[in-house]
Amino acid sequence: MLTQKLAEFVVQRNDVPVDVVHGATNALIDTVGVALVGTREPVAEIAWQWVEEVGARPKATVWGSSVRTSAGEAAFANGIAGHVLDWDDTSPSLRGHPSTTLIPAVMALGEAIHAPGDAMLAAYALGFEVAGKVAKALGNGHYTRGWHNTVTVGVFSCAAAAGRLLKLDVSTMRQALGLAASQSAGLLRNFGTMTKAFHAGQAARAGIHAAWLASRGFTADAAIFDGKNSFFSTYAGEDGEPFAELVSKLGQPWEVVKPGINFKKWPCCYQIHRGIIGLMDLLEENKIATGEIESIAIGFPPGSDAALIYDDPKNGLEGKFSAQYNAAAFVLDRKLGLESYTQAAIERPAVRSLMSKIRRYRVPDTKSYAGTVGYTDIELVTNRGAFKRRVQQAETRAAWVVTDEEHNEKFLECATPILGHEQARQVLKLARRCPGLDDVSVLAQATTCAPDRVATARTADKAKTTA
Amino acid sequence: MLTQKLAEFVVQRNDVPVDVVHGATNALIDTVGVALVGTREPVAEIAWQWVEEVGARPKATVWGSSVRTSAGEAAFANGIAGHVLDWDDTSPSLRGHPSTTLIPAVMALGEAIHAPGDAMLAAYALGFEVAGKVAKALGNGHYTRGWHNTVTVGVFSCAAAAGRLLKLDVSTMRQALGLAASQSAGLLRNFGTMTKAFHAGQAARAGIHAAWLASRGFTADAAIFDGKNSFFSTYAGEDGEPFAELVSKLGQPWEVVKPGINFKKWPCCYQIHRGIIGLMDLLEENKIATGEIESIAIGFPPGSDAALIYDDPKNGLEGKFSAQYNAAAFVLDRKLGLESYTQAAIERPAVRSLMSKIRRYRVPDTKSYAGTVGYTDIELVTNRGAFKRRVQQAETRAAWVVTDEEHNEKFLECATPILGHEQARQVLKLARRCPGLDDVSVLAQATTCAPDRVATARTADKAKTTA
Numbered sequence: 001m002l003t004q005k006l007a008e009f010v011v012q013r014n015d016v017p018v019d020v021v022h023g024a025t026n027a028l029i030d031t032v033g034v035a036l037v038g039t040r041e042p043v044a045e046i047a048w049q050w051v052e053e054v055g056a057r058p059k060a061t062v063w064g065s066s067v068r069t070s071a072g073e074a075a076f077a078n079g080i081a082g083h084v085l086d087w088d089d090t091s092p093s094l095r096g097h098p099s100t101t102l103i104p105a106v107m108a109l110g111e112a113i114h115a116p117g118d119a120m121l122a123a124y125a126l127g128f129e130v131a132g133k134v135a136k137a138l139g140n141g142h143y144t145r146g147w148h149n150t151v152t153v154g155v156f157s158c159a160a161a162a163g164r165l166l167k168l169d170v171s172t173m174r175q176a177l178g179l180a181a182s183q184s185a186g187l188l189r190n191f192g193t194m195t196k197a198f199h200a201g202q203a204a205r206a207g208i209h210a211a212w213l214a215s216r217g218f219t220a221d222a223a224i225f226d227g228k229n230s231f232f233s234t235y236a237g238e239d240g241e242p243f244a245e246l247v248s249k250l251g252q253p254w255e256v257v258k259p260g261i262n263f264k265k266w267p268c269c270y271q272i273h274r275g276i277i278g279l280m281d282l283l284e285e286n287k288i289a290t291g292e293i294e295s296i297a298i299g300f301p302p303g304s305d306a307a308l309i310y311d312d313p314k315n316g317l318e319g320k321f322s323a324q325y326n327a328a329a330f331v332l333d334r335k336l337g338l339e340s341y342t343q344a345a346i347e348r349p350a351v352r353s354l355m356s357k358i359r360r361y362r363v364p365d366t367k368s369y370a371g372t373v374g375y376t377d378i379e380l381v382t383n384r385g386a387f388k389r390r391v392q393q394a395e396t397r398a399a400w401v402v403t404d405e406e407h408n409e410k411f412l413e414c415a416t417p418i419l420g421h422e423q424a425r426q427v428l429k430l431a432r433r434c435p436g437l438d439d440v441s442v443l444a445q446a447t448t449c450a451p452d453r454v455a456t457a458r459t460a461d462k463a464k465t466t467a
Numbered sequence: 468m469l470t471q472k473l474a475e476f477v478v479q480r481n482d483v484p485v486d487v488v489h490g491a492t493n494a495l496i497d498t499v500g501v502a503l504v505g506t507r508e509p510v511a512e513i514a515w516q517w518v519e520e521v522g523a524r525p526k527a528t529v530w531g532s533s534v535r536t537s538a539g540e541a542a543f544a545n546g547i548a549g550h551v552l553d554w555d556d557t558s559p560s561l562r563g564h565p566s567t568t569l570i571p572a573v574m575a576l577g578e579a580i581h582a583p584g585d586a587m588l589a590a591y592a593l594g595f596e597v598a599g600k601v602a603k604a605l606g607n608g609h610y611t612r613g614w615h616n617t618v619t620v621g622v623f624s625c626a627a628a629a630g631r632l633l634k635l636d637v638s639t640m641r642q643a644l645g646l647a648a649s650q651s652a653g654l655l656r657n658f659g660t661m662t663k664a665f666h667a668g669q670a671a672r673a674g675i676h677a678a679w680l681a682s683r684g685f686t687a688d689a690a691i692f693d694g695k696n697s698f699f700s701t702y703a704g705e706d707g708e709p710f711a712e713l714v715s716k717l718g719q720p721w722e723v724v725k726p727g728i729n730f731k732k733w734p735c736c737y738q739i740h741r742g743i744i745g746l747m748d749l750l751e752e753n754k755i756a757t758g759e760i761e762s763i764a765i766g767f768p769p770g771s772d773a774a775l776i777y778d779d780p781k782n783g784l785e786g787k788f789s790a791q792y793n794a795a796a797f798v799l800d801r802k803l804g805l806e807s808y809t810q811a812a813i814e815r816p817a818v819r820s821l822m823s824k825i826r827r828y829r830v831p832d833t834k835s836y837a838g839t840v841g842y843t844d845i846e847l848v849t850n851r852g853a854f855k856r857r858v859q860q861a862e863t864r865a866a867w868v869v870t871d872e873e874h875n876e877k878f879l880e881c882a883t884p885i886l887g888h889e890q891a892r893q894v895l896k897l898a899r900r901c902p903g904l905d906d907v908s909v910l911a912q913a914t915t916c917a918p919d920r921v922a923t924a925r926t927a928d929k930a931k932t933t934a
Contacts, residue, residue: 195646
């Protein structure tokens with residue numbers, strides 16, 4: 001009865017430690033920030049048109065807009081905006097993106113039902129716990145069979161979090177999980193297209209849908225993680241961990257704390273982050289000038305570069321999933337930012353020239369990796385010798401956004417172009433205070449943005465892109 | 468470029484033969500009928516509450532209600548009502564239910580955009596064609612891996628049909644199919660719960676969602692049925708037919724005509740229909756009285772009884788998926804109808820006594836079957852000898868609802884308790900005339916039912932159920 005145990009944990013666990021709440025708060029700040037700047041992207045505009053088409057009763061805010069809609073549709077639009085730049089956080093257990101599904105789900109539902117901040121953050125942390133355990137049971141094989149964990153696992157974490165906010169009892173939570181299982185879909189083949197961002201919005205909406213229907217008496221298989229023909233028998237790879245063991249370790253430690261949330265320093269695929277860290281260190285330590293570089297080799301063990309599908313990217317969205325482009329752009333600019341993924345930046349002759357000196361290769365390894373798990377080898381050959389580095393997951397944590405101050409800076413960098421300086425600071429202040437808020441709707445509604453300002457931000461962005 | 472060829476067929480094919488239109492019209496009548504009587508079920512009531520919760524702009528009708536909502540939410544609610552009684556049609560190619568996803572999708576979208584009747588029926592037939600070909604490529608192995616084709620394939624057929632109604636071009640249709648692939652989910656494990664009906668509504672809504680987003684420029688993998696890591700590589704079984712061959716045979720013949728639509732005579736799982744036909748014939752031909760029966764044996768080859776998961780059903784919904792219950796109830800009553808699946812009917816001592824004389828066994832066969840494909844062996848032992856019969860798919864067609872007159876009768880049986888005699892006849896008349904309607908919204912809106920009448924029908928039904 002593993003489904004029962006999982007549901008019991010999500011429904012009954014009340015002592016959420018302070019470091020878990022703190023991690024959840026930073027995830028909230030990170031997610032809302034990258035979603036706000038994400039609203040300038042064409043995919044977010046289409047999602048907003050869909051929200052407009054549905055025309056639902058206004059219960060939840062579409063961040064960075066003047067639009068309010070149903071909780072489900074708001075979660076859908078915000079999840080898409082949160083994921084489109086691929087600047088949102090990841091989780092090594094999930095092998096995908098936990099917060100761009102969970103935060104939109106709990107924020108939209110929290111706003112609609114006027115939940116207090118601590119309840120919303122607890123729901124997030126419990127949903128995160130579900131994501132980690134289900135994904136570990138699926139193993140790398142789930143990912144290598146073609147699924148995008150962010151959504152295939154995200155539907156469960158969002159259903160659990162939404163169910164927690166709706167105060168479902170254990171039996172009803174089990175129905176919600178069964179219903180979520182019948183919405184577990186999303187293919188890696190859609191990476192590099194708008195549908196990758198769709199996956200995030202879809203998980204958030206599906207989770208709310210499942211929990212809400214269950215709360216009204218909708219029935220589903222109440223033991224979806226147990227027995228013959230369980231969810232795992234259809235979806236898992238060969239290398240998953242036993243779910244029974246994972247469930248016995250719920251909250252020991254909390255996934256939010258260990259292995260923790262991997263926040264993104266750069267708005268590109270996490271699978272090239274280790275490589276960039278290696279490059280950054282080698283360039284700095286050896287004071288290497290760009291002109292000195294003769295060649296760069298980037299080595300990935302099996303599976304750890306599965307999402308880096310563009311060797312020759314044609315636009316910014318593809319550039320985010322290119323090992324060669326990101327390495328070249330970083331070496332040239334010594335930084336990566338939103339401006340690195342404009343059409344003009346992608347087409348720079350200097351970048352193209354440097355990309356021709358970059359080689360990608362397979363590191364022999366008996367293990368295979370998926371999502372954000374793995375390591376990267378960097379070899380940098382210059383006219384004064386070769387420099388090598390293997391970058392492991394753990395070593396690199398310090399180079400990521402980690403301090404509260406760095407989170408605040410990233411948020412303001414993202415939110416200011418959309419909301420303006422003053423409103424961005426106000427939203428940040430409310431988000432930092434989230435654990436003490438009586439009603440999270442004050443935070444959600446603080447992200448409201450006048451239509452003309454949205455239009456201006458988009459126009460400015462388009463002008464830059466086509467410049 | 469199989470995705471391209473499939474999209475070309477759906478977008479460009481204009482000469483829909485008259486027998487295809489006729490088959491589609493009967494499917495429309497069958498689906499709306501069983502959905503109307505399905506609205507009395509608790510699952511339909513919860514779906515309506517969800518529609519109410521969303522509170523969308525009224526563009527499409529929830530059949531048998533006074534509610535109008537968005538096209539997507541109407542399709543969701545109507546798909547659920549259409550499938551809950553398991554009285555809706557099936558397709559041997561799909562190995563599932565084609566019309567309870569497609570008809571709600573094209574009716575809701577058709578109503579919202581005021582499509583003409585012939586365009587709506589063509590969209591249905593083209594969507595049906597996609598369902599047949601994709602499902603044959605997935606093979607029985609897809610089903611036996613745990614998926615419910617009605618929704619996992621239904622998302623594609625509904626996206627194709629909705630895209631056709633929205634007049635997508637070929638390139639945009641390909642995006643819609645890629646987006647549909649990332650919504651392909653639904654587990655057999657949820658059979659015997661409300662989530663089986665949810666699957667139908669989910670496919671209808673997802674199809675509209677995918678086509679609508681694509682129409683606004685949303686991008687997805689444009690060749691989802693081609694190459695490495697295609698939809699098939701993640702979802703197909705070992706025994707699928709080559710998709711290239713299937714695509715070369717689109718419309719030759721049309722799936723709607725051959726193998727055709729299997730309409731249901733009885734409101735229970737199609738997998739027991741063959742067995743009941745066998746029993747019916749043996750009982751009639753040999754003039755066997757119920758008291759003469761000593762035992763009944765029902766034999767299924769592998770896979771052909773996968774959905775008959777309840778040997779000892781506890782309620783009507785479970786009874787629909789019980790070989791033993793359906794056989795016993797048919798023998799006793801010499802018919803099966805909605806009244807066969809009330810709580811009182813399920814608990815009858817005479818039924819329980821007869822069930823104890825019914826044995827189910829596995830027929831050795833080197834092939835395995837899925838969905839509605841297969842055959843059933845019936846052996847009836849009486850005090851004056853044993854009688855045997857093997858019932859194949861094809862043989863049994865004549866015993867199903869087939870003539871227009873029988874369709875009309877089934878519709879009126881289903882619709883009259885909900886709409887009353889006069890309105891039911893009016894809806895039937897409009898549905899029969901559907902190929903000539905200038906705007907299908909007149910048909911959809913003719914199904915409107917005052918709230919008090921809905922409440923009365925439900926109360927009457929509950930009283931019967933608990934009697």
